[in-house]
Amino acid sequence: MAAQAGPLVDLSIDNDGIAILTMNRPPVNSLNLELLEEIGKSLDEVAKNKTKSMILTSSSPSVFSAGLDIMEMYKPDLKRAEIFWTTLQDVWIKLFGSSYITAAAINGHAPAGGCLLSMSCEYRVMVEGKYTIGLNETALGIVAPTWFMDTMCHTIPIRQAEYALTTARMFTVDEALQVGLIDESASDKADAIDKCKKFIRKFDKIPSLARAVTKQKIREGPLVRLQKNRQQDTAEFLGFLKNPKIQQSLEMYIQSLKQKAAK
Numbered sequence: 001m002a003a004q005a006g007p008l009v010d011l012s013i014d015n016d017g018i019a020i021l022t023m024n025r026p027p028v029n030s031l032n033l034e035l036l037e038e039i040g041k042s043l044d045e046v047a048k049n050k051t052k053s054m055i056l057t058s059s060s061p062s063v064f065s066a067g068l069d070i071m072e073m074y075k076p077d078l079k080r081a082e083i084f085w086t087t088l089q090d091v092w093i094k095l096f097g098s099s100y101i102t103a104a105a106i107n108g109h110a111p112a113g114g115c116l117l118s119m120s121c122e123y124r125v126m127v128e129g130k131y132t133i134g135l136n137e138t139a140l141g142i143v144a145p146t147w148f149m150d151t152m153c154h155t156i157p158i159r160q161a162e163y164a165l166t167t168a169r170m171f172t173v174d175e176a177l178q179v180g181l182i183d184e185s186a187s188d189k190a191d192a193i194d195k196c197k198k199f200i201r202k203f204d205k206i207p208s209l210a211r212a213v214t215k216q217k218i219r220e221g222p223l224v225r226l227q228k229n230r231q232q233d234t235a236e237f238l239g240f241l242k243n244p245k246i247q248q249s250l251e252m253y254i255q256s257l258k259q260k261a262a263k
């Protein structure tokens with residue numbers, strides 16, 4: 001992977017007071033420990049500055065996020081793997097449980113952890129093109145954690161979620177729109193951001209405390225479930241990393257990604 005040029009995230013506030021959080025880890029924004037830490041810090045900053053809303057997007061022209069960095073799971077240092085996992089849990093708790101308004105301008109592919117980040121926002125606009133979005137973990141021989149599944153069940157009907165999760169379904173933009181995995185499609189990134197802003201403006205006349213408490217109450221179930229089971233969830237993740245069969249599946253998957261990239 002190329003050496004990192006520039007900061008891993010960019011956090012800016014536009015003229016309307018909307019925070020734009022841009023992931024910037026070329027080539028595919030795979031979520032390693034350092035990127036997750038930076039996303040977490042940015043979410044803290046948005047909350048601390050009492051910014052009314054945030055749009056999550058990517059600096060890549062074709063990938064929103066490729067999901068978790070597989071190299072964090074392949075033959076890992078277990079201490080780092082534990083910090084990696086708890087940082088991912090923290091990011092999800094901060095984003096899914098945020099009181100401010102959140103929207104994702106999905107300007108490219110969003111598999112697995114990339115799909116999770118977008119589903120943790122309240123509104124999704126995806127750029128048209130040959131991009132796909134979904135939770136594909138079972139295709140890698142791994143099981144999406146319960147809170148990934150909860151997030152999907154919070155976004156699309158449970159029957160569709162079960163089918164998508166078990167079959168590792170990656171949705172095209174049109175399919176995602178039909179099932180409600182995204183709310184709108186857009187012609188390009190600028191259009192996606194405009195549409196996210198339009199969604200955010202819908203709340204101009206809604207008292208912000210009532211909105212925030214309603215959001216947090218409707219999201220309480222999945223949040224409490226992870227908060228109660230954090231240690232067990234981390235132990236399961238570490239146990240999974242120690243399983244030789246899982247390591248073999250990950251090795252094969254990495255090889256297939258490298259072969260595809262070399263073509």
Ligand SMILES: CCCCCCCCCCC/C=C/C(=O)SCCNC(=O)CCNC(=O)[C@H](O)C(C)(C)COP(=O)(O)OP(=O)(O)OC[C@H]1O[C@@H](n2cnc3c(N)ncnc32)[C@H](O)[C@@H]1OP(=O)(O)O
Pocket residue numbers: 001027028030062063065066067068069070071109111112113114136137142143144145236237240257258260261262
């Ligand atoms: C009983 C219950 C127990 C439960 C215990 C817990 C279980 C743990 C669960 C963990 C949940 C996992 C979540 C995840 O997010 S796993 C990651 C899944 N992601 C993917 O499968 C996406 C893979 N990538 C792609 O499909 C494509 O890269 C993509 C469509 C995103 C972009 O395609 P593009 O053609 O633009 O780019 P390339 O494929 O050429 O890739 C460029 C380089 O990037 C490398 N790459 C890609 N994705 C990843 C990744 N996720 N991690 C690390 N590296 C990645 C790719 O290999 C290329 O590298 P090189 O240039 O070096 O060859």
